[in-house]
Structures are given as structure tokens and as C-alpha cells.
Amino acid sequence: MSTDEVIQFLQLVKYHEMFPINKENSSYKKMISYCRWNELVIVTPDELCILSGKGIKLLTEEPGKVQPISLLEQELKRKDESVRATYWLAGAAVGVLLFYELFVKVYLK
Numbered sequence: 001m002s003t004d005e006v007i008q009f010l011q012l013v014k015y016h017e018m019f020p021i022n023k024e025n026s027s028y029k030k031m032i033s034y035c036r037w038n039e040l041v042i043v044t045p046d047e048l049c050i051l052s053g054k055g056i057k058l059l060t061e062e063p064g065k066v067q068p069i070s071l072l073e074q075e076l077k078r079k080d081e082s083v084r085a086t087y088w089l090a091g092a093a094v095g096v097l098l099f100y101e102l103f104v105k106v107y108l109k
Contacts, residue, residue, distance in 0.1 A: 012056050019049040027078055
């Protein structure tokens, strides 16, 4: 994870004060586990992320270097991930069809 991505996520957590870990925020799962491992956020038993002292220190040490992530940027990132998955699945489907056409139909006649 790059420092910019981590700082943007910590700014998002700071904005929400208590960032919920649910289906709507599942795209942040890797970031949450990374920040939790590095003790930048604390995850409560009811699945909420809260900034830790170390996370607040990181945010205050590097002010102004990273612009806060906007909702439009979040949506574009999510779309980019879904487009990649769609292309991968389409390629897999074409591969299966080619295998069927070339090997199964020809050798099982």
C-alpha cells in the first residue's frame, strides 16, 4: 500500500469518525486489514474502524500532501475494479468455449 492510499483512507475514517465494515465498504477490506496490522486503526467488536493514536499522528505529520478522496474518485476506482473482473471473466468464458470447440467436439465424434 502506498502512503497516499493509506492517508486517504485514514482521512475517510476521520471524516466518518466510526467507519463501518459492511457490504457497502467491502472494497476497503484490504486497506482495513493493512491499517489494523500497522495499528493505524482500531476495529471494535461491533465492526467499526476508529483512528488510533498512531493513525492520528500519521495524519498530522503529513498535512496537505494528499488531497481528500472525493466520492467521484471512490466510484471511479470501484468501476475500474469491476471492469477488470468483467474482462477476466469474459476471457475465461472464451477460453472454455475454445477448448470445447477444438478438443471436445473434434475428439469425441
